Amino acid sequence: MSDVNAAASRRRFLRRKVTERLAVGGMFLCAGVTIFFLVTILGYVLYHGAAAVNWEFLTSLPLPPGENGGGILNALIGSAMVVLCAAAMAVPIGLGAAVFVNEFPTAGFGRFVRFLAEVLTGVPSIVVGLFAYALVVRPLGGFSGFSGSVAYAFIMIPIILISAHEAFRLVPDSLREASLALGIPKWRTILRVVLPVSSRALLTGVVLAISRALGEAAPMLFTAFGNPYLSFNMGKPIATVPLLIYTYATAPYEDWHQKAWAASFVLLVFVLFTSVLTRAFLRGKSHE
Amino acid sequence: MQSEPQAIKRALGRTLIRSSAGKTRTRDARVINLGDRVFYIATRTLASCVILLALLLVGDLFRGAWESIGQFGLKFLIGTTWDPVARQFGTLPTIIGTLVKATIGLLLAVPISIGAALFITFYVPKWLRPIISYPIELLAGIPSIVFGLWGLFVMVPVIRVVQIWLKAHFGWFFLFDGPAVYGVGVLSGSVILAIMVVPIITAISRDILLTVPRLQIEGMLALGATKWEAIWKVALPYARVGLVGAVILGLGRAIGETMAVTMVGGNSFDLIHSLFDPVHSMASQIASEFTEATYSLYVSSLIYVGLVLFGITICISLLAQLLIWRLSKGKVAIFE
Numbered sequence: 001m002s003d004v005n006a007a008a009s010r011r012r013f014l015r016r017k018v019t020e021r022l023a024v025g026g027m028f029l030c031a032g033v034t035i036f037f038l039v040t041i042l043g044y045v046l047y048h049g050a051a052a053v054n055w056e057f058l059t060s061l062p063l064p065p066g067e068n069g070g071g072i073l074n075a076l077i078g079s080a081m082v083v084l085c086a087a088a089m090a091v092p093i094g095l096g097a098a099v100f101v102n103e104f105p106t107a108g109f110g111r112f113v114r115f116l117a118e119v120l121t122g123v124p125s126i127v128v129g130l131f132a133y134a135l136v137v138r139p140l141g142g143f144s145g146f147s148g149s150v151a152y153a154f155i156m157i158p159i160i161l162i163s164a165h166e167a168f169r170l171v172p173d174s175l176r177e178a179s180l181a182l183g184i185p186k187w188r189t190i191l192r193v194v195l196p197v198s199s200r201a202l203l204t205g206v207v208l209a210i211s212r213a214l215g216e217a218a219p220m221l222f223t224a225f226g227n228p229y230l231s232f233n234m235g236k237p238i239a240t241v242p243l244l245i246y247t248y249a250t251a252p253y254e255d256w257h258q259k260a261w262a263a264s265f266v267l268l269v270f271v272l273f274t275s276v277l278t279r280a281f282l283r284g285k286s287h288e
Numbered sequence: 289m290q291s292e293p294q295a296i297k298r299a300l301g302r303t304l305i306r307s308s309a310g311k312t313r314t315r316d317a318r319v320i321n322l323g324d325r326v327f328y329i330a331t332r333t334l335a336s337c338v339i340l341l342a343l344l345l346v347g348d349l350f351r352g353a354w355e356s357i358g359q360f361g362l363k364f365l366i367g368t369t370w371d372p373v374a375r376q377f378g379t380l381p382t383i384i385g386t387l388v389k390a391t392i393g394l395l396l397a398v399p400i401s402i403g404a405a406l407f408i409t410f411y412v413p414k415w416l417r418p419i420i421s422y423p424i425e426l427l428a429g430i431p432s433i434v435f436g437l438w439g440l441f442v443m444v445p446v447i448r449v450v451q452i453w454l455k456a457h458f459g460w461f462f463l464f465d466g467p468a469v470y471g472v473g474v475l476s477g478s479v480i481l482a483i484m485v486v487p488i489i490t491a492i493s494r495d496i497l498l499t500v501p502r503l504q505i506e507g508m509l510a511l512g513a514t515k516w517e518a519i520w521k522v523a524l525p526y527a528r529v530g531l532v533g534a535v536i537l538g539l540g541r542a543i544g545e546t547m548a549v550t551m552v553g554g555n556s557f558d559l560i561h562s563l564f565d566p567v568h569s570m571a572s573q574i575a576s577e578f579t580e581a582t583y584s585l586y587v588s589s590l591i592y593v594g595l596v597l598f599g600i601t602i603c604i605s606l607l608a609q610l611l612i613w614r615l616s617k618g619k620v621a622i623f624e
């Protein structure tokens with residue numbers, strides 16, 4: 001009798017052990033596959049792109065199709081201009097709204113704004129492009145760098161708002177209370193205590209938003225549109241790096257494909273750089 | 289993660305702040321703190337800007353699509369002809385194309401990402417965790433155009449070979465009975481979407497799994513359960529709602545994804561019959577046709593497609609927010 005029981009329980013134990021091993025193996029495989037794709041994609045773009053990047057590529061203008069050589073200076077400058085102009089619009093709105101949401105908790109309004117920001121992060125970038133087209137391009141009668149900035153700003157505002165809100169939440173209330181107890185009005189408390197204390201996290205959020213926007217090609221398709229020449233005029237079409245990658249990748253010239261890889265390399269290096277930098281900046285704050 | 293006393297203190301502090309904010313609204317305080325009042329109005333205006341932008345977005349999409357809505361109404365959604373020359377527009381094939389690609393992409397991505405998240409949360413030693421999970425978060429930050437480039441030049445040729453092999457050996461099966469030699473198509477689109485949403489779902493799932501009370505798992509282990517049994521019977525049921533939220537969020541991303549799918553998903557307007565058929569998704573249709581749309585009904589129809597896309601993604605994202613919020617009470621940051 002006891003022999004039968006012992007055998008059954010040993011079998012059960014064995015089965016549980018095997019299940020455990022299989023499950024661990026499966027999960028390990030999943031993590032492995034994820035890491036594999038990460039390494040493959042990053043490795044391929046970095047390796048392939050690095051071979052095509054050189055000084056000329058970064059500092060000269062594109063040549064006509066079919067001619068080898070030339071660079072993407074116009075797109076680099078265009079991207080920088082469009083994204084900085086977008087930041088100039090998005091930072092005040094995002095930060096101001098975040099200050100309101102955190103420092104003046106109203107019954108439902110503030111929470112609704114925060115909720116709306118979360119929802120807006122889910123709007124597809126192509127729809128943001130359509131929005132900027134309908135809002136700016138159509139009334140002004142033509143594609144322009146400024147309309148691209150509006151699209152980028154729309155992408156950046158919710159990111160800045162959410163990260164700033166999280167940053168303000170981490171500011172200890174004792175600091176606010178100490179300031180208020182000294183008779184300092186609330187608005188000065190916010191400007192001189194809350195903002196400086198959270199400045200690192202705020203900067204991180206802004207940089208993150210910029211790097212997120214900078215890689216978006218879809219909203220540029222029918223706003224900034226692209227331009228083969230160097231242009232500083234925000235009222236006219238302007239070249240941007242992600243859109244240039246799209247154009248070059250889908251064109252039939254081998255030299256342009258190489259340039260698309262090189263431009264991806266530049267974009268990727270920027271994104272990785274800002275990501276690593278902001279993480280180092282915030283170390284130990286947001287992660288366990 | 290915040291420790292418990294800190295969280296309590298924060299909650300207490302917030303009620304204090306709330307009561308002081310209430311005071312600024314009384315008449316006396318308004319007179320005394322003119323600066324506060326101005327500051328309040330200024331920031332409230334900026335916060336209203338966010339609401340205004342959302343309203344503008346919806347309004348502009350409707351206005352832009354109005355001509356097409358008037359012309360086709362809801363039949364637009366079930367029409368199968370997309371013919372700019374004949375001025376006939378119906379977008380059913382692209383809606384189906386979008387949903388099929390996103391669904392297959394998710395079917396591939398969900399097991400992998402939840403498995404990876406479980407592994408990172410419960411099996412990887414704590415010191416090693418950031419080293420594994422940080423690169424995955426990095427992957428989530430790569431611009432979609434880079435995925436598209438990689439997909440077009442590296443992945444599509446591989447998939448093309450796989451497709452030709454599948455067709456040669458399993459061509460009798462209707463899913464594999466399509467134009468295999470293109471390489472671009474439903475399968476390529478789905479795979480690139482899977483690669484793109486895995487890091488997103490993994491990162492959110494990991495954050496959610498970290499909210500599972502350690503004590504419950506240790507209780508299971510103390511009773512003699514294996515780790516997998518503890519995960520299966522405690523962690524997964526506890527985190528179920530949040531994980532579903534993470535998956536739905538991934539679905540939203542997959543449906544709205546534009547550039548990568550434009551580059552590898554193919555660009556036909558026909559209804560799909562097999563996994564190899566090249567077919568537009570809604571986003572790629574807008575992306576590749578918009579600047580070539582020559583008359584206003586055409587443009588309007590494309591904006592109508594955008595409106596439909598917007599509607600679908602908003603519903604999905606609302607659902608995801610709701611599920612994740614309910615579980616984590618706002619502790620998990622959705623974006624990033």
